[in-house]
Amino acid sequence: SWTPGEAGARERLAAFLAEAAPAYAADRDRPDRAGTSRLSPHLHFGEISPRTIFAAVRHAEESGRLPGKAADKFRAELGWREFAHSLLFHHPELPHTPLREAFASFPWGEDEAALRAWQRGRTGYPIVDAGMRELWHTGWMHNRVRMIVASFLVKDLLIPWQKGAAWFWDTLVDADLANNAASWQWVAGCGADAAPYFRVFNPVLQGEKFDPEGAYVRRWVPELARLPDAFIHKPWQADIRTLKEAGVGLGTSYPEPMVDHADARTRALAAFEELKSSA
The missing domain is CATH 1.25.40.80 (Serine Threonine Protein Phosphatase 5, Tetratricopeptide repeat)
Incomplete structure (x- = not known):
């Protein structure tokens, strides 16, 4: 507050x-x-x-x-x-136009259902969902988690960074035109001193590194609160007994991952290679 x-x-x-x-x-x-x-x-x-x-x-x-x-x-x-x-x-066009002109022809997808799942914190990746729910409930999100959820949208889901920037603009209490646009372009790989496009945040590894006991996830994704630490960032790897004891029903009380991260990363890198070859 x-x-x-x-x-x-x-x-x-x-x-x-x-x-x-x-x-x-x-x-x-x-x-x-x-x-x-x-x-x-x-x-x-x-x-x-x-x-x-x-x-x-x-x-x-x-x-x-x-x-x-x-x-x-x-x-x-x-x-x-x-x-x-x-x-x-x-660069007054920063909020809408990639600084790296080649990205204007990037093969982004249009998936409104996936965008809504991301906005609602229903992606099936706990650290992503925790961040999106914190944003919705408080108007704020931790900076590290902002990078994780942004990477997931633009690289795992291949949804244009402008869509994510627009959602942050509407929901963040600290929404700042310059920082919002520059940060989204940085994550997408098209901004100034941007993260290399091939740097794709792994939401499981990020969660395990920066929320090792799962306290952040347990606060914002309470339906996973009773899971052991070993599975708090990857509930789909827990066996049926562990899920049952924790009261977690994958696909019912909590969604299954909407994409396989490894496959999504491969798809994102292929799209980047397509962009480079057409430049």
């Missing part, structure tokens, strides 16, 4: 510097921990400026309250935010 206004922004910054900031470099990718600043809504609505935050971080570092590694990592994230705004200034 957020307390709107400048006073709320200052309180959030002070709390972050006192609590989560010292471990920011290690915890920022863990959705199961309160490791991020959650200042994005305040920045978006102009309730606090990047300069104010930058100065506070520097003061905390110089006073010995904030390790240099954590300070550097947080400053880098502020820098990415400002870089996105610079991109939008110089």
Whole structure:
């Protein structure tokens, strides 16, 4: 939750510097921990400026309250935010048009049923579904999970990044035109300094690495809460007895995976090769 206004922004910054900031470099990718600043809504609505935050971080570092590694990592994230705004200034078409012109002819698919399943958190991949449900219920999603769900939409499902950007724009309380567009283009591989298209996030491995005990998934996908840690990110691999004891019915209480990730990755890479060969 957020307390709107400048006073709320200052309180959030002070709390972050006192609590989560010292471990920011290690915890920022863990959705199961309160490791991020959650200042994005305040920045978006102009309730606090990047300069104010930058100065506070520097003061905390110089006073010995904030390790240099954590300070550097947080400053880098502020820098990415400002870089996105610079991109939008110089490329006003950023929210709709790929910066890499070749991607204008990428063979995207149109699957409204798949898009709706993604939006509702019913993909059958727990870390993806947890993120999409957190977004719908709170208007916010952890940054690492934003990358995971975005990769799943554009690479596992081959749905245009603009569709995902539009959904985030409609649902995020911190929806920022520059950062939203730049981030989606980064994941899709068509933006500035973009992730290579062949980097396809594996939702199971991402979940196991960044939510190792499944606390985040259990919070937002409660129908899986009783599964053992070993299966919380891949319930389809659990045997019938384990599923029954956990009260999970694949295909009934929780969907089966809507795609096989390995097959989807192969399909995405083939589409990219098709794009390169036609360029």
